Amino acid sequence: MPRPLIGITTYVEESTRFRVWDVATSLVPTGYYELVQAAGGAAVLLPPDEPGTAAEVLGRLDGLVVAGGPDVDPVRYGAPRDPRTGPPATQRDEWELELIGAALAAEMPVLGICRGMQALNVALGGTLVQHIDGHVEAPGVMSWHPVRPVAGTRYAALVPEEAEVPTYHHQAVDELGRGLVVSAHAVDGTVEAIELPDPDRWVVGVQWHPERDKDSRVMAGLVAAAADRARTPVIWTRH
Template sequence: MPRPLIGITTYVEESTHYRVWDLATALVPTGYYELVQAAGGAAVLLPPDGPGTAAEVLSRVDGLIVAGGPDMDPVHYGAARDARTGPPATVRDEWELALITAALEANMPVLGICRGMQALNVALGGSLVQHIDGHLDTPGTFSWHPVSPVPGTRYAALVPEEAEVPTYHHQAVDRLGDGLVVSAHAVDGTVEAIELPDPERWVVGLQWHPERDKDTRVMASLIAAAVAHAAVPVP
């Protein structure tokens, strides 16, 4: 059976210098697709497109990963902009929110990573803390800290023990989106994982960066869900 095809969102850097060119580039760190491949899937990169094409694009893949990146515009959750929130990424915001909405409507497996988890929460009506004061991490730098699973959640079934995870963020989930539950916390109470509790749907968000780790348990579960999704006939 062919490996399930997992779409990974990318982001655009307006000026990227490599060799003799200096061009706008759609990219994503290699760890994302390497983790998909290590867990048994095949990866395809999804550059920004018109929001109206989201369902069409997703009809070609079996699962969706919404990658990390810059802050979401607080306009999407009805908040005033904090001075410490980054500049708007309007095209990416609109594209990824459309992808998440289309994926949920299609019951497609979805994994949100860092910004992707925040986008998932916002897409379902939640809000964000625009700057974390006194969190375990130094804002804007990679570090490792422990997260604890919430018993009874999908994440806890996959990773039942406290785990050290690589993180890089200064924003976090505030008000949970509709239907979501918290499935892991940091020791300071910061929400580190969320999910939809419906056993028939695979929708998980991780605040940290599993693509910088060697633990494939969550990704392997996404791949298994994508295999099952691919086997369901399209009405």
Template sequence: MPRPLIGITTYVEESTRYGVWDLPTSLVPSGYYELVQAAGGAAVLLPPDEPGAAAEVLGRVDGLIVAGGPDVDPARYGAVRDPRTGAPATVRDRWELALIGAALESGTPLLGICRGMQALNVALGGTLIQHIDGHVDTPGVTSWHPVRPVPGTRYAELVPEEAQVPTYHHQAVDRLGSGLVASAYALDGTVEAIELPGPEGWVVGVQWHPERDTDTRVMSALVEAASVLASVRTAVPVG
């Protein structure tokens, strides 16, 4: 079997300088695709498209990573904007929420990372805390803190011990979306991982940045789930 193909959503920047160029760019930190590859998958980037294309795009990948990035627009979960919330990322919100919806409908394995976890929660009707004091100290600098798994969850099966994770965020899950359960917490009670329970499907969100770590356990589980989907697709005759 070929390696399962994992789609990764991209950051969208209006101005990115590289070489002699300064242009609008869709990009992703290399840690994302490197971790996918280390876990046994192949990676492809999914820049924004029309929401109606989400199902078509997911039909060509075996798993989905919704990457980190800017704050989800509070209007998406019916909240008034806090002055500390970042500017709306309208293009990303529209595309990634469509991808999440299509992944849930099609059973495509899904991993939300940081913003991606928050977008997953919002897609299922949940809300966010728009600012948590003390969770971001130095702009652009990753910090590490422990998270504790919730026994009986998929995350706890993968990482049964308290683990130090790399983190950079100022928002967090507030009310959980429909069907979601919290599967890890920070010591201060912040929700650090969420998932859809049950044997069907593979849907997990983590608030931290596994692409900045060497621990491949969560990513390997995504790739394994994607491999199962890929084998099913291969076995089904076309036409």
């Protein structure tokens, strides 16, 4: 069997310097695809695409990773904007929420990382805390803290012990989206992982950045689920 093909969302930087070039660029940190590869998958990067094309794109993939990045626009969950919330990333919100919706409809394995977990929650009708003091120490600086798994969850089966994880965020899950359960907490009670408890659907979100510490256990769970799905014929229709 070929390695399962895992799509990773990317984001657009309008001005990126490459020697003499200063151009708009679609990119993602290398740690994401390296983690997919370390877990036994093949990675493909997904730039933003036209509305209505998510199901077509996913039809060529076995699993989806929604990467970290800027704040989800609070208009997506019907909340007024906190002054500490970052500027809207309209194109990215639209594309990633469409990808998540199409992946869920197709019962494709999904892993949301940091912003990706928050987007997963929003896609299922949940809300976010727009700012939590103490979770961001300085711009661009990662901090580490322990997370505790919730017994009986898919995450706890993958990482059964309390684990020290790299994190950089100032927002968090507030009200859970439809069907989601909490599968890990920080010591202060902040939601650190969520999932759908359906044993036939692999959908997990983590608030931290596993691509920064190279712990591939959660990603290995996604890749294994994607491999199982790749062995099952799926008929796709465009919506």
